Amino acid sequence: xxxxxxxxxxxGLAGLLMGAVAGVVIIALxxxxxxxxxxxxxKPVDGVTTVSPTTSSTLSTPKNxxxxxxxxxxxxxxxxxxxxxxxxVVNASTGLYIFTGQSDVVFRCEKETDLILxxxxxxxxxxxxxxxxxxxxxxxxxxxxVISSWLQVKTEYLVIQLKGKLxxxxxxxxxxxFQGELADDLKGFYRSEYTEDGVKKVVATSQMQAxxxxxxxxxxxxxxxxxxxxxxxxxxxxxxxxxxxxxxxxVNTTIDGAEVTKTRFEPTKRMSTYLLAFIVSDFAHITGxxxxxxxxxxxxxxxxxxxxxxxxxxxxVTGPMLQFYxxxxxxxxxxxxSDQIALPDFSAGAMENWGLITYRETALLYDPASSSVGxxxxxxxxxxxxxxxxxxxxxxTLRWWNDLWLNEGFASYVEYLGADYAEPTWNIKExxxxxxxxxxxxxxxxxxxxPLSRKEEEVNRPDEISEMFNTISYSKGAxxxxxxxxxxxxxxxxxxxxxxxxxxxxxxxxxSDLWDHLQKAVLTTPGMSLPHTVHDIxxxxxxxMGFPVVTIDTATGHITQKHFLLDPDSVVDRPxxxxxxxxxxxxxxxxxxxxxxxxxxxxxDRHVPMTTAGSEWVLANLNVSGYYRVNYDTDNWERLINxxxxxxxxIPLINRAQIVDxxxxxxxxxxxxxxxxxxxxxxLSQERDYIxxxxxxxNLNYYILMFDRGQVYxxxxxxxxxxxxxxxxxxxxxxxxxTRVPTGHNxxxxxxxxxxxxxxxxxxxxxxxxxVWFREWMLNPDHNPIHPNLKTTxxxxxxxxxxxxxxxxxxxxxxxATVATEAAKLRSALACTKVPWLLNRYLxxxxxxxxxxxxxCTSTISYIAHNVVGMxxxxxxxxxxxxxxxxxxxxxSFSFSNLINGVTRRFSTEFELKQxxxxxxxxxxxxxxxxxxxLEQAMEKTAANIKWVAENQxxxxxxxxxxxx
Ligand SMILES: *[C@@H]1O[C@H](CO)[C@@H](O)[C@H](O)[C@H]1NC(C)=O
Ligand SMILES: *[C@@H]1O[C@H](CO)[C@@H](O)[C@H](O)[C@H]1NC(C)=O
Ligand SMILES: *[C@@H]1O[C@H](CO)[C@@H](O)[C@H](O)[C@H]1NC(C)=O
Ligand SMILES: *[C@@H]1O[C@H](CO)[C@@H](O)[C@H](O)[C@H]1NC(C)=O
Ligand SMILES: [Zn+2]
Numbered sequence: 029x030x031x032x033x034x035x036x037x038x039x040g041l042a043g044l045l046m047g048a049v050a051g052v053v054i055i056a057l058x059x060x061x062x063x064x065x066x067x068x069x070x071k072p073v074d075g076v077t078t079v080s081p082t083t084s085s086t087l088s089t090p091k092n093x094x095x096x097x098x099x100x101x102x103x104x105x106x107x108x109x110x111x112x113x114x115x116x117v118v119n120a121s122t123g124l125y126i127f128t129g130q131s132d133v134v135f136r137c138e139k140e141t142d143l144i145l146x147x148x149x150x151x152x153x154x155x156x157x158x159x160x161x162x163x164x165x166x167x168x169x170x171x172x173x174v175i176s177s178w179l180q181v182k183t184e185y186l187v188i189q190l191k192g193k194l195x196x197x198x199x200x201x202x203x204x205x206f207q208g209e210l211a212d213d214l215k216g217f218y219r220s221e222y223t224e225d226g227v228k229k230v231v232a233t234s235q236m237q238a239x240x241x242x243x244x245x246x247x248x249x250x251x252x253x254x255x256x257x258x259x260x261x262x263x264x265x266x267x268x269x270x271x272x273x274x275x276x277x278x279v280n281t282t283i284d285g286a287e288v289t290k291t292r293f294e295p296t297k298r299m300s301t302y303l304l305a306f307i308v309s310d311f312a313h314i315t316g317x318x319x320x321x322x323x324x325x326x327x328x329x330x331x332x333x334x335x336x337x338x339x340x341x342x343x344x345v346t347g348p349m350l351q352f353y354x355x356x357x358x359x360x361x362x363x364x365x366s367d368q369i370a371l372p373d374f375s376a377g378a379m380e381n382w383g384l385i386t387y388r389e390t391a392l393l394y395d396p397a398s399s400s401v402g403x404x405x406x407x408x409x410x411x412x413x414x415x416x417x418x419x420x421x422x423x424x425t426l427r428w429w430n431d432l433w434l435n436e437g438f439a440s441y442v443e444y445l446g447a448d449y450a451e452p453t454w455n456i457k458e459x460x461x462x463x464x465x466x467x468x469x470x471x472x473x474x475x476x477x478x479p480l481s482r483k484e485e486e487v488n489r490p491d492e493i494s495e496m497f498n499t500i501s502y503s504k505g506a507x508x509x510x511x512x513x514x515x516x517x518x519x520x521x522x523x524x525x526x527x528x529x530x531x532x533x534x535x536x537x538x539x540s541d542l543w544d545h546l547q548k549a550v551l552t553t554p555g556m557s558l559p560h561t562v563h564d565i566x567x568x569x570x571x572x573m574g575f576p577v578v579t580i581d582t583a584t585g586h587i588t589q590k591h592f593l594l595d596p597d598s599v600v601d602r603p604x605x606x607x608x609x610x611x612x613x614x615x616x617x618x619x620x621x622x623x624x625x626x627x628x629x630x631x632x633d634r635h636v637p638m639t640t641a642g643s644e645w646v647l648a649n650l651n652v653s654g655y656y657r658v659n660y661d662t663d664n665w666e667r668l669i670n671x672x673x674x675x676x677x678x679i680p681l682i683n684r685a686q687i688v689d690x691x692x693x694x695x696x697x698x699x700x701x702x703x704x705x706x707x708x709x710x711x712l713s714q715e716r717d718y719i720x721x722x723x724x725x726x727n728l729n730y731y732i733l734m735f736d737r738g739q740v741y742x743x744x745x746x747x748x749x750x751x752x753x754x755x756x757x758x759x760x761x762x763x764x765x766x767t768r769v770p771t772g773h774n775x776x777x778x779x780x781x782x783x784x785x786x787x788x789x790x791x792x793x794x795x796x797x798x799x800v801w802f803r804e805w806m807l808n809p810d811h812n813p814i815h816p817n818l819k820t821t822x823x824x825x826x827x828x829x830x831x832x833x834x835x836x837x838x839x840x841x842x843x844x845a846t847v848a849t850e851a852a853k854l855r856s857a858l859a860c861t862k863v864p865w866l867l868n869r870y871l872x873x874x875x876x877x878x879x880x881x882x883x884x885c886t887s888t889i890s891y892i893a894h895n896v897v898g899m900x901x902x903x904x905x906x907x908x909x910x911x912x913x914x915x916x917x918x919x920x921s922f923s924f925s926n927l928i929n930g931v932t933r934r935f936s937t938e939f940e941l942k943q944x945x946x947x948x949x950x951x952x953x954x955x956x957x958x959x960x961x962x963l964e965q966a967m968e969k970t971a972a973n974i975k976w977v978a979e980n981q982x983x984x985x986x987x988x989x990x991x992x993x
Pocket of ligand 3: 266278279280289909
């Protein structure tokens, strides 16, 4: 589905702490509009990300078919003729924005029945000769009379009871006329508003996934109910109408006295309702095409954005990526056109409607003048993800939402291949480790996690369906498919995939259909053998939650696996059909040479050749192609740490990041000592690559949060300052004293990390650098000398080092900002000041809608709370004003959980726990709305933090102080 909001990756640590808050804010949005992944968040060491408990339908066996959420199998749609007319001005009689429509659906009766159930939600149906519908028999069939029809609100059906029976094998046409609200609720057919050149403009657009097509017209709204759609849109003269197919006829006409244009589209291919799209706007576009192909490729956006050239990057990469996918899937692009459109205020992120993909602006538009490398990468990867769905998901669709993980996991894996093809110099495939694998390790290591795959009967209600759109589905899906493709090899994987897509084109599948085709590809590959079938191996990864930690004893050659749990005291009460053991492909090396892959098929293997002595180390899970963590005997850990210090480049890049991440997480789980984990960071003073640094910073972030108010912090800072200074100086040199942009894609990210981490750890040269740049800008506000990549961190550090003058300047720039990303960078940076009265004033501003937009209120408070000086101020602030905040911002707001998470992230003392309990008691009458669960979790996490600090503080302190002397 739609991609979630992305956190730009160019923020570095100071920003990263904030990014975390922003990330969480967005996750909550995501929970509602569904959506997917946020990059650079869910710090693995925090273990704070929880997966909402899955509620199963507790249907007490309803009596009537219309009380079930799933359609009966008596009818199947063949084609629809839909005409929709959205009004982009308020309707005088209802005071609402509305749309009207007509729909004819032709369906075939599969089993004799006297009942028609069709999805219909929030539509007012016009009576047609006394009934809500008109039923016509086709090809000589006679339609029975309608006895009664009603709307079953809970299950979202239009129910039609017939006098006689529909005959199996016959076809019928059901006609409806209806009126709906074109609300600004982002669901179904809805409206989006924006201002251009001082003029308010309204766009009619749509978001059907997962269950909102029924809000646009009555339809059989399940993914397996594929049909052909003939769409006509009626719209105001001078506007453009778009839908899934190419427009084939546009006429100007007058309807009920209104001068309108009528646009008819070519019939779609056989497709699911959730992939439909209808858009009316006055947008402009640019055009391209796929080479040697008739496919029309267009990028649409606000006129101004197109005029300023912001669509070109997406256009430039779309053609090559479509070509890449055609080759990869061995199937040509199934449609005659590919439109991609950027919508202002599109909360979903992006949505893979077939032939008309919708995006939020930041995911499609790229402005070379003001965007950072992270902004550009977001466009690249989101486009790659959505285009991957054109085949996987759209051409071949999973039968039901319980298999959503395969659709989304697949697109989340393949997007890296598509992106890599379009930007081959970026090494983007490596980043999957940070963005997907580490991210989901954090969630999947909790006892509250859940398996990738659910049973079809467990997912029924719309809220159960939207629950499927979570990190597990996207990122774990991507991680296990990457592992699968690695042990099959990419060519075999692609061959199985292509045979699957060709066999099931325009139809529906279940996940085992893909296993069948991959297994077939294995059997037809000469010399290829697996210890078990694809089914046997993969079902262990998708039918049980979590993942193993593989422990290798290099003295004995015994290896064992165990379900990895971040909290060793947590209780797993979810049974597993495989007793929490997996079939684990282990790629490994000894003495710097890759050895033959080993399959760990049971709990323990004895006398595996992974033995070593002397200084020769064993390293397993090369490139982290497997979805598991690795632990070693102490001697081998020592060897690896010694190798890192002696010459880290001998160890593959991704594994350097992994050694750090495994060690910190194993320490959190009390499998190894905290000091052993800390020692994996010693070599960082020589590390120049982004991925290991980013992995370390994310892990150290927990230590920073736990200790930045206490005596440990001085030592911690001194140590990390020592470690990061060489990186800072390295970038000063390679950028010729900060005058050039590093050439490598990941080097650009690492430059951001170098500056933000160095400034944070008190490197004086860094403070001077950022303050001088900012000053230059203050002296000449029309000419910002700060490179877009570095803005977030430079603004933040300059404001932190400065006073009221810097703050007021940034505030003015924020108020004047015309580009959304620029305003966002300033808004987060304003929270970086260390001056208490400025922070308090900013807190007051956050509740003044004239100063901070209402939607940004809670994230602004969270930004302030992430500043160590701001945290107690923000906590006092929300305690004092809770009932006001709750009434003003609580209604339907999803960001309360993030506010509570943000403010309590550092909590690690008994006193804070007491305050939390008091807060809960004092405001029991007011309530906590969407923050209720977060408050409970905050108390739990605070208790866990208290424990962790008590157990680790002393040794951490001693370790840092030894390192610094
Ligand atoms: C649907 O519209 C198409 C094109 O306008 C027309 O050819 C077809 O007969 C219509 N089908 C139904 C069932 O109304
Ligand atoms: C639908 O009907 C209800 C009840 O009469 C009315 O309140 C609502 O405004 C109508 N909606 C539209 C979009 O016409
Ligand atoms: C319809 O009217 C619009 C605006 O009046 C005009 O720009 C357009 O060319 C007309 N289209 C056709 C097909 O006549
Ligand atoms: C798009 O491609 C053209 C031609 O290669 C190039 O000149 C232009 O800079 C590219 N634009 C962007 C934004 O990448
Ligand atoms: Zn998707």
